[in-house]
Amino acid sequence: MTEEEDSSAKMSEDVKRYLKLDPRSSSAATSEPPCSSSSSSSASALANKSRNFKSFEPPCPDHVLENVLENVLQFLTSRCDRNAVSLVCRSWWRVEAQTRFEVFIGNCYSLSPVRLTHRFTRVRSLVLKGKPRFADFNLMPRNWGAQFAPWVAATAKAYPWLEKVHLKRMFVTDDDLALLAESFPGFKDLTLVCCEGFGTSGIAVVANKCRQLKVLDLLESEVTDDEVDWLSCFPAGETHLESLSFDCVESPISFNALEELVVRSPFLKKLRTNRFVSLEELHRLMVRAPQLTSLGTGSFSPDNVLQGEQEPDYAAAFRACKSISCLSGFRDLTPEYLPAISPVCANLTSLNFSYANISPDMLKPIIRNCHNIRVFWALDSICDEGLQAVAATCKELRELRVFPFDPREDSEGPISGVGLQAISEGCRKLESILYFCQRMTNGAVTAMSENCPQLTVFRLCIMGRHRPDHVTGKPMDDGFGAIVKNCKKLTRLAVSGLLTDEAFSYIGEYGKLIRTLSVAFAGNSDRALRYVLEGCPKLQKLEIRDSPFGDVGLRSGMHRYCNMRFVWLSSCVLSRGGCREVAHALPNVVVEVFGSDDDDDDDTVTGDYVETLYLYRSLDGPRKDAPKFVTIL
Amino acid sequence: MEGCPRNRETIGPKLLDLIPQGRKWYQEDKNNIDQEKKLELRLGPPGGDEEDRSAMKKNNNTETRNIKMESEDKSFQGFNSNHFSSSNKTSQKRTAPGPVVGWPPVRSFRKNLASTSSSKLGNESSHGGQINKSNDDDEKQVEPKREGMFVKINMDGVPIGRKVDLNANNSYEQLSFAVDKLFRGLLAAQRESSGGEGEEKPIIGLLDGKGEFTLTYEDNEGDKMLVGDVPWQMFVSSVKRLRVIKSSEISSALTFGCSSKQEKMRH
Numbered sequence: 001m002t003e004e005e006d007s008s009a010k011m012s013e014d015v016k017r018y019l020k021l022d023p024r025s026s027s028a029a030t031s032e033p034p035c036s037s038s039s040s041s042s043a044s045a046l047a048n049k050s051r052n053f054k055s056f057e058p059p060c061p062d063h064v065l066e067n068v069l070e071n072v073l074q075f076l077t078s079r080c081d082r083n084a085v086s087l088v089c090r091s092w093w094r095v096e097a098q099t100r101f102e103v104f105i106g107n108c109y110s111l112s113p114v115r116l117t118h119r120f121t122r123v124r125s126l127v128l129k130g131k132p133r134f135a136d137f138n139l140m141p142r143n144w145g146a147q148f149a150p151w152v153a154a155t156a157k158a159y160p161w162l163e164k165v166h167l168k169r170m171f172v173t174d175d176d177l178a179l180l181a182e183s184f185p186g187f188k189d190l191t192l193v194c195c196e197g198f199g200t201s202g203i204a205v206v207a208n209k210c211r212q213l214k215v216l217d218l219l220e221s222e223v224t225d226d227e228v229d230w231l232s233c234f235p236a237g238e239t240h241l242e243s244l245s246f247d248c249v250e251s252p253i254s255f256n257a258l259e260e261l262v263v264r265s266p267f268l269k270k271l272r273t274n275r276f277v278s279l280e281e282l283h284r285l286m287v288r289a290p291q292l293t294s295l296g297t298g299s300f301s302p303d304n305v306l307q308g309e310q311e312p313d314y315a316a317a318f319r320a321c322k323s324i325s326c327l328s329g330f331r332d333l334t335p336e337y338l339p340a341i342s343p344v345c346a347n348l349t350s351l352n353f354s355y356a357n358i359s360p361d362m363l364k365p366i367i368r369n370c371h372n373i374r375v376f377w378a379l380d381s382i383c384d385e386g387l388q389a390v391a392a393t394c395k396e397l398r399e400l401r402v403f404p405f406d407p408r409e410d411s412e413g414p415i416s417g418v419g420l421q422a423i424s425e426g427c428r429k430l431e432s433i434l435y436f437c438q439r440m441t442n443g444a445v446t447a448m449s450e451n452c453p454q455l456t457v458f459r460l461c462i463m464g465r466h467r468p469d470h471v472t473g474k475p476m477d478d479g480f481g482a483i484v485k486n487c488k489k490l491t492r493l494a495v496s497g498l499l500t501d502e503a504f505s506y507i508g509e510y511g512k513l514i515r516t517l518s519v520a521f522a523g524n525s526d527r528a529l530r531y532v533l534e535g536c537p538k539l540q541k542l543e544i545r546d547s548p549f550g551d552v553g554l555r556s557g558m559h560r561y562c563n564m565r566f567v568w569l570s571s572c573v574l575s576r577g578g579c580r581e582v583a584h585a586l587p588n589v590v591v592e593v594f595g596s597d598d599d600d601d602d603d604t605v606t607g608d609y610v611e612t613l614y615l616y617r618s619l620d621g622p623r624k625d626a627p628k629f630v631t632i633l
Numbered sequence: 634m635e636g637c638p639r640n641r642e643t644i645g646p647k648l649l650d651l652i653p654q655g656r657k658w659y660q661e662d663k664n665n666i667d668q669e670k671k672l673e674l675r676l677g678p679p680g681g682d683e684e685d686r687s688a689m690k691k692n693n694n695t696e697t698r699n700i701k702m703e704s705e706d707k708s709f710q711g712f713n714s715n716h717f718s719s720s721n722k723t724s725q726k727r728t729a730p731g732p733v734v735g736w737p738p739v740r741s742f743r744k745n746l747a748s749t750s751s752s753k754l755g756n757e758s759s760h761g762g763q764i765n766k767s768n769d770d771d772e773k774q775v776e777p778k779r780e781g782m783f784v785k786i787n788m789d790g791v792p793i794g795r796k797v798d799l800n801a802n803n804s805y806e807q808l809s810f811a812v813d814k815l816f817r818g819l820l821a822a823q824r825e826s827s828g829g830e831g832e833e834k835p836i837i838g839l840l841d842g843k844g845e846f847t848l849t850y851e852d853n854e855g856d857k858m859l860v861g862d863v864p865w866q867m868f869v870s871s872v873k874r875l876r877v878i879k880s881s882e883i884s885s886a887l888t889f890g891c892s893s894k895q896e897k898m899r900h
Contacts, residue, residue, distance in 0.1 A: 134735070134738075136738075136740050137734070137735030137736070137738045137739075137740070138734055138735045138741075139734065139735045220740065220742065248742065354743070355743075355746065357746065379746065403739065403743055404737065404739060405746055406746075407737050407739040407743070407744055408737075409736070409737070436737060436739070461737055461738060463736075463737040465733075465736070520736065520738070521736075545735075546733075
């Protein structure tokens with residue numbers, strides 16, 4: 001008996017609360033130890049149960065099974081596993097739905113909010129993604145959709161215990177944020193990535209009303225300046241804040257309010273300030289919060305160049321922050337102060353210099369000490385020389401992103417295949433790379449494919465359109481071909497440069513695990529699109545722009561659009577008729593066509609040409625909130 | 634949505650915005666077009682008829698370079714190529730393709746780095762001139778920092794050329810003061826050395842033709858024009874270099890080699 005009582009204590013509170021149990025069987029059921037391994041234990045649990053059961057009636061087998069399942073399923077967190085579980089039978093579907101606390105919706109238009117709340121009744125965490133990625137590059141008109149409003153309205157009623165909302169590329173208004181803040185008393189985590197539509201007033205409401213708030217992360221979002229001092233809106237007293245990121249907020253803040261907030265947030269581990277925080281202010285924050293693990297350094301530029309007076313000892317402040325493993329910011333870097341970060345370099349696992357115009361000579365003394373770096377983002381101002389320095393030291397590097405300082409097609413290109421090859425030779429554990437350059441060679445790309453077998457993400461952007469290998473003059477087919485052939489774990493690929501249909505034949509044939517493919521200004525004909533759609537068995541997200549793919553190519557994917565998250569084709573050569581064909585053939589797929597200007601108010605069809613096609617599967621049919629310029633076929 | 638303007642180059646591809654930003658590239662009529670291959674995607678000089686909506690819409694001509702593989706199979710499927718032909722009118726005289734919307738695929742907040750941080754390049758350790766935050770207020774006014782736009786300026790009779798930062802001026806009047814400052818001393822020195830008076834006289838009347846000197850400029854099309862006729866911003870966007878000439882030589886300086894634009898403008 002004691003053994004059973006012990007195990008009952010071990011069972012999580014959540015499960016106890018949520019188990020729908022017959023009162024007579026409750027003691028027996030709760031005496032089951034939580035099943036920590038797989039199906040075999042559920043069988044023995046079942047056996048235990050019948051031995052210990054005290055009631056006079058034998059339990060209904062379904063009921064028992066469901067109870068057991070609930071115990072087991074609480075340990076399944078992966079949504080892929082859960083999706084599989086839900087397909088076993090109706091009973092399992094039901095139990096899975098009751099025990100799924102975290103819901104991920106990759107396309108907010110793939111289902112209606114009502115469907116979500118009907119199926120899953122106990123959601124604590126919601127991840128919602130809205131617009132497709134090409135919207136970030138002005139290829140989608142504003143007001144296209146992806147509004148958070150219907151979702152917050154539905155979840156406000158259905159999930160009073162909602163704790164976490166994570167949105168990406170959604171349109172969120174201040175009213176939505178206010179409703180969220182008021183509806184969920186236990187709300188803990190708001191993360192908005194690449195969102196827009198709201199301002200500092202919405203943030204202020206969240207800060208003020210969400211008393212349990214642990215995470216407020218605004219990442220790469222557009223936040224209107226409503227001239228509200230939102231930092232002062234956090235309630236007095238100790239907060240639960242663990243992470244506060246507002247580096248994308250392009251409006252000044254009240255530093256005093258920030259400082260006071262930091263002082264009363266003992267659990268704060270991640271703080272990412274915006275560029276309106278000067279170096280002196282950063283110093284003050286660091287002194288108040290030496291427990292930080294992740295720091296966004298704001299401008300990294302002093303307000304005043306003190307003359308004759310003592311400047312704050314920035315290096316000492318960094319030395320005192322012994323736990324810092326992640327550094328970012330440097331929005332307005334004053335180079336002389338960069339060495340101040342040296343004390344933390346050895347512990348850094350993540351370093352983001354992508355807003356700082358850092359030359360190779362500035363980089364080298366810093367990076368020399370960064371042996372543990374796993375994630376490094378920078379501008380191409382570091383040149384091939386800087387990349388060589390990275391390759392020489394950062395043997396643990398997993399992710400590299402190099403952005404262009406001057407993102408134009410005809411700008412000077414300070415990095416090239418030389419840097420790429422150096423990285424491939426030095427950083428053998430590399431898994432993910434995003435590399436913007438002006439010139440590249442098949443040789444360098446092939447070298448990377450051979451040296452970095454762990455690559456899962458390979459995104460190369462040769463900024464000049466249709467640029468061939470600058471040494472041989474040949475297309476970049478061989479390089480990308482080598483990538484797909486040699487990097488067997490590759491799940492995400494973005495191609496660029498001069499590419500013929502052949503490149504796509506390689507991708508289709510060898511890209512067995514590719515889920516996301518981005519194509520721009522590439523290929524010769526529909527064959528290329530066909531290769532991809534008839535190959536790449538795991539393809540989920542396909543985004544293509546400015547490539548000569550038409551109706552025939554589009555048709556070649558009809559057998560699989562129902563199993564993909566979305567397909568985007570813009571500035572290709574599609575006709576309305578071709579798109580309509582797909583729409584008619586696939587009722588579960590929503591086919592949207594639109595042009596790139598949003599003041600196209602007339603409903604008349606302007607010709608047969610389709611500027612942009614965006615299609616996605618949907619359980620609930622076409623959306624009702626499409627703006628005028630979108631036509632759903 | 635009213636966005637806080639965040640140094641974004643484009644707020645959304647409204648038609649008018651597309652015109653200066655995404656200079657669409659389109660195909661020349663003379664390239665092309667096999668009846669069968671209705672869809673020839675090519676690169677021609679950018680620009681296009683701004684009123685022609687359909688011309689704006691099709692911005693997807695891909696380039697077929699000569700060095701490229703002879704790709705046999707351009708099976709662009711049956712499609713009306715109307716949308717690809719557009720007028721030969723070009724609004725910019727550029728032989729290279731203009732920038733395309735959303736390319737390179739860099740998000741807008743990463744785009745203005747070249748103009749805001751060039752002054753911070755490590756090689757020139759300068760952090761002077763950083764004070765663009767007002768120290769007394771809590772509210773920090775931050776002007777978007779702009780790179781100086783320096784154009785060469787020469788003056789008749791002065792062998793030394795200077796450079797003037799157009800972004801430091803907001804009007805023609807300010808510019809004319811700046812020119813005065815730049816050349817007053819030099820002019821006096823020049824006169825002194827050639828035996829004239831060394832006294833520094835202010836250089837005035839640059840814009841109205843009444844002074845001894847007049848300010849002219851050369852625009853991006855190579856035309857020489859009088860400064861002051863077009864709106865300031867338009868001037869700033871088209872000026873390539875400046876020249877201060879003797880007012881008496883205006884007509885010869887302007888008509889030499891160039892446009893009658895100026896003639897029209899002066900009337």
